[in-house]
Amino acid sequence: MFSIGSLSQKTGVKVTTIRYYEQIGLIDPAIRTEGNQRRYSESELERLGFIRHARELGFSIEAIGKLIELNQLPDKVCAEANTIAYKQLVETQAKIASLKRLETELLRITKHCKGDGQISDCYVLSSLGDHGKCISNHGADESN
Amino acid sequence: MFSIGSLSQKTGVKVTTIRYYEQIGLIDPAIRTEGNQRRYSESELERLGFIRHARELGFSIEAIGKLIELNQLPDKVCAEANTIAYKQLVETQAKIASLKRLETELLRITKHCKGDGQISDCYVLSSLGDHGKCISNHGADESN
DNA sequence: ATAATATCTACAGTCACTAGAGCTTCAAGG
DNA sequence: CCTTGAAGCTCTAGTGACTGTAGATATTAT
Numbered sequence: 001m002f003s004i005g006s007l008s009q010k011t012g013v014k015v016t017t018i019r020y021y022e023q024i025g026l027i028d029p030a031i032r033t034e035g036n037q038r039r040y041s042e043s044e045l046e047r048l049g050f051i052r053h054a055r056e057l058g059f060s061i062e063a064i065g066k067l068i069e070l071n072q073l074p075d076k077v078c079a080e081a082n083t084i085a086y087k088q089l090v091e092t093q094a095k096i097a098s099l100k101r102l103e104t105e106l107l108r109i110t111k112h113c114k115g116d117g118q119i120s121d122c123y124v125l126s127s128l129g130d131h132g133k134c135i136s137n138h139g140a141d142e143s144n
Numbered sequence: 145m146f147s148i149g150s151l152s153q154k155t156g157v158k159v160t161t162i163r164y165y166e167q168i169g170l171i172d173p174a175i176r177t178e179g180n181q182r183r184y185s186e187s188e189l190e191r192l193g194f195i196r197h198a199r200e201l202g203f204s205i206e207a208i209g210k211l212i213e214l215n216q217l218p219d220k221v222c223a224e225a226n227t228i229a230y231k232q233l234v235e236t237q238a239k240i241a242s243l244k245r246l247e248t249e250l251l252r253i254t255k256h257c258k259g260d261g262q263i264s265d266c267y268v269l270s271s272l273g274d275h276g277k278c279i280s281n282h283g284a285d286e287s288n
Numbered sequence: 289a290t291a292a293t294a295t296c297t298a299c300a301g302t303c304a305c306t307a308g309a310g311c312t313t314c315a316a317g318g
Numbered sequence: 319c320c321t322t323g324a325a326g327c328t329c330t331a332g333t334g335a336c337t338g339t340a341g342a343t344a345t346t347a348t
Binding site: 046049050053054056057058067070071073074075077078079081082084085088089092093095096099100102103105106109110113114116117118119121122123124125128129131138 | 200201222225229230233240253262
């Protein structure tokens with residue numbers, strides 16, 4: 001059995017985050033010692049590792065919750081897990097594309113400025129004041 | 145003079161966000177009508193456009209506040225504006241690199257799963273449960 | 289036994305918004 | 319002029335995923 005600090009060390013998930021996950025129901029409430037301290041099993045260690053891994057891959061807490069549910073139903077078809085993962089892939093690719101556009105503009109803006117001019121002639125500031133100078137249509141994702 | 149709704153429409157910044165920006169001091173409090181409604185000038189319209197543009201490029205509210213201050217000091221050297229923009233560029237590039245690594249793993253995970261197997265044999269779930277299968281070291285940015 | 293470290297809960301903060309309740313003001317139409 | 323609907327107001331709390339701290343208790347090491 002592991003203490004919360006031990007679990008945190010082994011998984012890389014912070015103590016406060018582990019408590020948070022318990023609070024929001026992502027993980028089950030831990031059993032307690034007589035002194036009210038949490039203790040975790042090996043399988044709970046593995047579960048938290050799964051969660052951390054999925055978080056690193058950008059899955060939302062909600063999606064991870066679903067994946068965990070699916071994992072409890074071995075007879076279920078895994079199309080849903082695949083859908084969740086595929087959706088995550090698509091979102092990641094969209095984010096990359098969007099950031100690439102931002103990079104283009106930031107490169108353009110920064111390479112014109114040697115940082116020794118006056119503010120009144122500042123290319124960074126004038127570029128930010130004038131979207132018309134932008135080559136790439138970097139508008140924030142219009143999905144919202 | 146523009147109403148807040150008018151300003152919102154012209155700039156693409158939502159009404160609630162404009163109020164929020166006033167609350168946090170990013171923009172000056174608007175003058176009011178007898179009926180207590182906000183009215184904005186052409187120059188305030190331009191200022192909000194600047195802010196929106198900078199937000200789209202990923203600058204934080206804090207950074208934008210600094211850029212706005214710099215803009216008020218025409219005699220100041222623009223090295224600081226350049227620093228802010230360059231820092232933003234570097235962060236954007238780091239984020240792209242990180243997302244690329246995530247994409248690699250998500251591609252690997254999703255392409256193995258046709259979605260018709262059982263959960264007990266699910267590659268998505270087993271991959272999330274076992275970081276050892278990862279080709280790319282996609283650990284979350286360890287900058288935190 | 290004592291001191292240091294780990295753990296606990298409760299509450300609030302982070303960042304950039306966002307929503308909704310309940311009210312007032314404004315503008316358009318009859 | 320009156321009515322109605324749209325726009326605007328403040329206040330408060332919520333979003334998502336954490337994160338920090340105060341004040342207390344429990345555990346571990348010396």
